Amino acid sequence: MLNVKKNSLFPGFGLSLGYTIVYLSIIVLIPLSAIILKTTSLTLSAFIDVIASPRVLASFRLSFGMALVAGLINAFFGLLLAWALVRYSFIGKNLIDALVDLPFALPTAVTGIALTALYSKNGWIGSHLEPLGIKIAFTPWGILIALIFIGLPFVVRTVQPILEEIELELEEAAASLGASRLQTFRKVILPILLPALLTGFALAFARGVGEYGSVIFIAGNIPMVSEITPLMIITKLEQYDYVGATAIASVMLLISLCLLFTINGLQSWTAKRTGRVR
Template structure:
């Protein structure tokens, strides 16, 4: 008795899957595993002391706190910017659309130097706001400004294509049924945009957590005040404390993965509720 073998319309699935797994392992999984394995060379008390030192805990609060805040700010203003680019026509629209990608093209060191020059005491913006008692450069607020700058394109470029796909007939139908503009946005447009907004937030957050070059110039790197976790890792490496550096990196990796998994789960749940399964 002969049985027909079920074939896929896509040839080479086994080879493609094998190549994908090998490539992912070489680029992502093996380096991350090496970090965790290296941190296990420490005893448990030494590991706990390394990752819970007051200076390290302060860097966790600054890095993750400002990354979350920057992600939320970018989600709100990224939506407004994407909405303006998709729904309206105005002078300079193409220029603004191109400038959004500038943080992708600029080296992070250039970004940090530019922001420090703008917001320092003698900078164009800093010289105007510091007499008012507002200090940005060399404070945690400087970290926030840098993270907003580098994270905004992720939200805009994630939301913009979804906005372009939304049919205006949906909004017109809601308006014809008596819905106000706010009700139309809340009940028709926003549910469709929510998965994209969550994706943009996750991307902006992930980039902000690991950002180093653009932050160190404007942060001032003051211990317990404006010192980020990536800088703590670099400091440990410069002191040849490789185990301590990998221990901090392992905790940072674990927290980042947990937050990203939570965001991804929320995104999937939202997509199912709105009928836009991934």
């Protein structure tokens, strides 16, 4: 049975649910269904030929692999940054807190151009790395840098509110029982933060998989080397191969949904295990 609260601010559960379903259908479900329906116009052999070509497979490995690595890096450093912003007071704290949201505000093209200018062989950073044999721009490493840049705010802004709610008395109680700082963090703090940390990772990963604007400038778009899947879709569209583009998009959609459902299930399991039922 549905548990509907009475005297809520917006009465009318049936009407509210109806508007919700209609809105989600128009904004999300119908466009996604159109991708699947367009793909079904391909025969199975033609579909496999499109998605199994070496160039497309290389783009899948690059897009999902780099998004996964960037998400893991952001989960670690985003947690450190959120911890510093919540637990410490220092000069410039408000400025750093505001800069965290900069990737949200910057147009993706501006981000890509700025990173390319920094990490190209003539850039401020790239000019120092080039003599060492380290090349960032126009390589997969450049893609990783761009995905880390755009994904960091998702982790910080997801973990930060939960960290602010954790009472210091929990840490003091653990310390009084003889727990070390590492044990306190691992057994008391981390279980509370883990669902939020997984959420931030999932958001950063999802944004990284579909990112286009900030990546194409620094990637170099070299086939089989630094060509991302969204660019493959754009290339198919420019060639008027709409069915091929939707075939690649449908595979990307399916893989993304499977990964996100897995992460969501892990979040729910973690929340129940720690007593923070969602």
